[in-house]
Amino acid sequence: DADVTQTPRNRITKTGKRIMLECSQTKGHDRMYWYRQDPGLGLRLIYYSFDVKDINKGEISDGYSVSRQAQAKFSLSLESAIPNQTALYFCATSAGPHSFGYTFGSGTRLTVV
Amino acid sequence: QKEVEQNSGPLSVPEGAIASLNCTYSDRGSQSFFWYRQYSGKSPELIMSIYSNGDKEDGRFTAQLNKASQYVSLLIRDSQPSDSATYLCAVSAGGGADGLTFGKGTHLIIQP
Numbered sequence: 001d002a003d004v005t006q007t008p009r010n011r012i013t014k015t016g017k018r019i020m021l022e023c024s025q026t027k028g029h030d031r032m033y034w035y036r037q038d039p040g041l042g043l044r045l046i047y048y049s050f051d052v053k054d055i056n057k058g059e060i061s062d063g064y065s066v067s068r069q070a071q072a073k074f075s076l077s078l079e080s081a082i083p084n085q086t087a088l089y090f091c092a093t094s095a096g097p098h099s100f101g102y103t104f105g106s107g108t109r110l111t112v113v
Numbered sequence: 114q115k116e117v118e119q120n121s122g123p124l125s126v127p128e129g130a131i132a133s134l135n136c137t138y139s140d141r142g143s144q145s146f147f148w149y150r151q152y153s154g155k156s157p158e159l160i161m162s163i164y165s166n167g168d169k170e171d172g173r174f175t176a177q178l179n180k181a182s183q184y185v186s187l188l189i190r191d192s193q194p195s196d197s198a199t200y201l202c203a204v205s206a207g208g209g210a211d212g213l214t215f216g217k218g219t220h221l222i223i224q225p
Binding site for chain 2: 040041045088101
């Protein structure tokens with residue numbers, strides 16, 4: 001099994017719908033992150049969490065919310081999806097602060113029509 | 114705003130040659146530097162990390178860091194077609210803050 005698992009892998013949803021993307025990890029890492037990737041824009045941080053009680057906004061948090069249900073689970077919600085939220089979404093984990101790299105999940109390709 | 118700059122490419126290199134990928138960053142306080150490889154539609158995969166000035170070698174890969182010039186590079190020796198991918202440079206936040214800032218990536222093509 002993958003260390004960082006994202007579900008679903010692909011999703012098509014309609015404008016205005018609420019959708020949740022889920023991430024779970026078996027690495028035992030405290031730090032978890034949600035990124036989106038768009039062609040030409042690279043990876044941009046949406047939200048990050050250092051533990052269950054610590055949630056922080058990234059550079060593009062508007063229109064998104066998150067929930068850290070447990071150390072191993074970190075979910076991203078789009079409250080009312082819009083077409084410009086169409087992107088590839090990645091969850092990542094890290095063992096510690098900046099000296100550690102990230103382990104990424106396999107990604108969720110979201111299309112909002 | 115912290116920035117990490119990479120040439121988007123594509124960078125085309127003949128098979129067996131050395132591929133040289135470059136990255137500059139704006140945050141002088143950054144202490145940790147990473148190179149990720151990403152195949153189309155797949156997730157980024159960590160291939161190299163470097164924390165001190167100089168070179169770090171791992172197999173066919175060599176990372177080079179010059180903090181004074183705020184410059185990081187990745188050399189791939191004996192390039193193979195399987196090295197064709199987008200390479201992302203990532204830089205840690207300075208001042209003890211958490212998080213990585215990613216460059217937009219360089220698209221590398223190894224020509225057989």
